[in-house]
Amino acid sequence: MRRLLATSLVLMAALAPIEGTARADDGARRPILLVVAANSPVNNLSLDDVKRIFGGGAIDFRPLNLPPGAAERVDLDRILFSRTPDEVARYWLDRKIRGQGGPPRVIPSGHLVARIVARVPGTIGYVAETALPAGTKALRVNGLSPADPRYPLVMQPRPSP
């Protein structure tokens, strides 16, 4: 009986989301949200705009990146540029050598990205969280909201750890 109780507690701990984030990868669709400040006049971007912003070709946004290897970043790079993490690293090094500028600033976590976006005008980030802090909003892409099944920025299903 005690063993069963202990097992249940371990199960609880394993199933409970960490820091309030729904991380359990149950195969559910996880859109990558593009977040900007709530008072930004922008509500929608085309996928080409997003490519330009996160590919170094836009001056009207200040993009924020997640660390290399972050699942959201890997998936966003794959969707936008059809490149693997190594290829993306090469892409940014090559741009620097050409004198075309470096990659977006790296912020350690999606939570911080959202909080920074809320405070620093002109910044744009991406998160795979369903909860956004006050002062931010998620953008539509190609006119589609993240809830729309046709929304193009969706994370690849990954096996649960």
Next chain:
Amino acid sequence: MPDRLIARLSLALAAVSCAAGQARAQDPAGAEADGVDEAELVDQLQKLDEQDSQLHIYGFADFTYTTFLMPRSSKWFDAYFSRYPTFAVGNVNLYLEKKVAPRWNSLIEFRLLYLPNGTETVSTSTGEVAQMDTAVLDYQDKAEVLHWGGISIERAWVEYQAHPLLTIRAGQWITPYGIWNIDHGSPVLIGIRRPFVIGLSLFPKNQTGLEAYGTHTFGDKSLTYHLTVSNGRGPVDTYLDLDYNKGIGGRLVFEAPWLDEFRIGVSGYTGTYTRRARSYNLALNAVQTTNDVTEGYRELSLAADLKLRSGPFLLNAEAISNQRVYQDDGRPRDFQTVSGQLPDSHSYGTYVTGAVRLPWLGLMPYVQGELLRTQWPTVPNIWVAGTGLNMRASPSVTLKVQLQRAWVPDSVSLVVPDEPVTMLDAQAAWVF
């Protein structure tokens, strides 16, 4: 029975806990749920500001082994090349990049050189080749000989991003034309040796002046323009223009997501090259000065480039043309021609590189073909065919090996042998 009840209660507790967690995750307030405390946020905001105002120092370098696969008796060794296999550090380029103010960016790139040590000059009177030796005694240690070298400023500019359609750049910049000249860094380039059509500088490699550029996007396609005005070419064009004619240039690039990458560009440049000689003569208690043109020509350069990428396949191609028309008083002497003067010229050429990125170890075998046609009577044609292997060992390290064979047919030069040149190069290039 109690055991089963407790088990059910435990599972119910787990489910409630999980649901509560998800509810927290979907809490629109989010501020407390995301685990970010104010101190961490302030720290990140500070770092963001610091990153913007930081001076970024980086660069690239390469190390090359070269050997010529020709008989040791080849006349090329007497005329041009070293017959001895050689190691060399070719490029050590440093970049200083800074966002100097909102919308203002600055970039300085300079190359550290071993030159002028070893530079050869040919005496026109005796034909003797003299090699410069920069050996000096190190003042810190008189027993040690030190060879001093030089610095070449590759670019130094500041730019203002006024609008996506307009960025204005001022300073010395790399001429926006083609693929090779813009890539220019050995870790980025596929091959090891510059194609002749690039090395011959049918376009100026870099210029000093103003450049305006911008990009207009329409859907998934884009059109980028560059307009340039500069001192043009000259013996000291980085800081002194020796004529009133500014060099004017432009470039248009169309990009589309056809295949995986499709980019086509056209470029043009026109300018006047002027070299002057100043002299002071004392006559009748007065100083007479002259400032005569010793070399002057107008030039028109045109180029087109194409870059295609489809899956693992890559194709780079450039075609470049340069016409030079000498001024009557600026035509230099040329002892290799019958007239004794350098004729007007039209040089043009092309290169094509085809490569395929293999799924293993970042390997990319490639082939490259080149053609250069000049109107120099001594070397009218150069053909080059080559193959190589480019390996991106890591994003910042590129290893290459390349075999090339060059032909100089129809040469009437007394110093250009009538036999092909075969070169083998191996290179490690890295970004730091």
